[in-house]
Amino acid sequence: MDSGRSRPMPMEPGILAFHERCEAFYPADAVNASVAQQRRWYDALCAEFDAPSPAGLTRRDEVVAGRIPIRHYRPAEVATDTRIFYIHGGGFVVGSLESHDAICAELAHGARAGLVSVDYRLAPEHVWPAAFEDCYAVLENLLADDRPLVVVGDSAGGNLVAGIVLKAKAEGHSGIGGQALIYPGLGGDLVSGSYVEMAEAPGLSTTDVAYYREVQKAPADSPLAHPLRADDLAGLPPAYITAAHFDPLRDDARTYAARLALAGVDVTYREEPQMIHAWLRARHMSPGAREGFDHLVHGVARLVGTA
Template identity: 45%
Template structure:
């Protein structure tokens, strides 16, 4: 068992304790409605506002999938970012990652489109994936510019799944940036075991979210559920994966990077030392998280310019 008292610094512990004051570790044992209320309240408490030069417009795709589009006053029209929020495919929406997307827009200058995909348990797999693909098809038709896929946690899973299923598309993504994604890796090894009881996310939590999303279906080998289940990792877009060291999902990133590179693609993995799952909300209070968020913004910007400097 890792000694988290040594791995995690004081600023990160303060973030963990603040998070736990709004979102207790046993939240997954509550009903769905209560889980969502707890999560939404936590996100409101951490909301950092917008950069002053960023505005947002909420609309829908085909009257069905809500999206929020962020624009900077002086835009960089080289690319658009399609962002999928985290929350285990159960929690979150346009408001939960509102400030993150606004700051990503402000930093890169790109339009950022946040996608409010359907959630579990009302809409089990493949509903979220279907919405993610529909959003990609819509963005491909709407924008005559590079598309960068991005997402955190469950949203990273959706971004990667879109990357796998958009190979060969006339407007294939220019790149993907995956932030502590769950990609369906081996839960009996690596970080799933080493960090099974990590602060902020446990292996039990991961299994709960996956089980809710699958809803009893056999998803073995389903790449739209677990991108690591694919047998072909060729022709994927340039990929930057950023994870937290103290997170059961970290090994997914390592495996995903290795398979892309083995297939002749470009992929790089950054395992942020001493950080925990969900650290995007700590970007204004924890120096390590701030540095990582800058790395994420730089990666999105570079991929939007079709530039690989890793």
């Protein structure tokens, strides 16, 4: 249905070319297809933007807690004992160890730190709190060896990062040295702010966000599922938060960063002015995405202590 609003679009040619290339693999109305079809499209999209692995980086797969697949990345140069725990995006519906493999490899390489990614259970087969429980179980497993950890995630993964960090604080866990949220969905009001201004932005629409929330079936009043509902953010670990200007989730990131700062948390907030949702995948074809990724790597490196 025509909403009467013009579609907000960035001007950078690189990100526009990226978006056009994405829609050839993952159409704008993908959420109307079956979940199986969505996953096939998403896997093809991710493969299209795959990148060579950094020289000397090694991978090792493992299963923790008897059922949760994880992948260890060790770059050629490791300059810290602090590890990165990466949680992928995909609306809680798509994504895997493979979908974000190149991103994880480049982040580990750039930050000069070991990295662990997780293959959490997906909706609709596994609704809330399955994904959250898987990520929290891996977090506890990683913290058990008393090595510091920085938790990083994009989109739905950013939501899961913020939620498990809140739970870890409530349960008295130490050892989380930082959190990095990349265009996270944190439970903002779907009828105001960027959810209205960027409702039809390329890459992700407000209708898509509503669909993913419905599929996940998280309780609306849970701050672990919707971290913007948390009453007390004091005492959380330092944060690096990055958002895309042309993204309905933009104000979730803005608001959470502001609330963290007001609570006394050391927070760096960066908004990529010409970027759209999922710009991480455009880092090898868009100058703005490359700049954003470089800043992300530096922000994570600062959190792990290698910057």
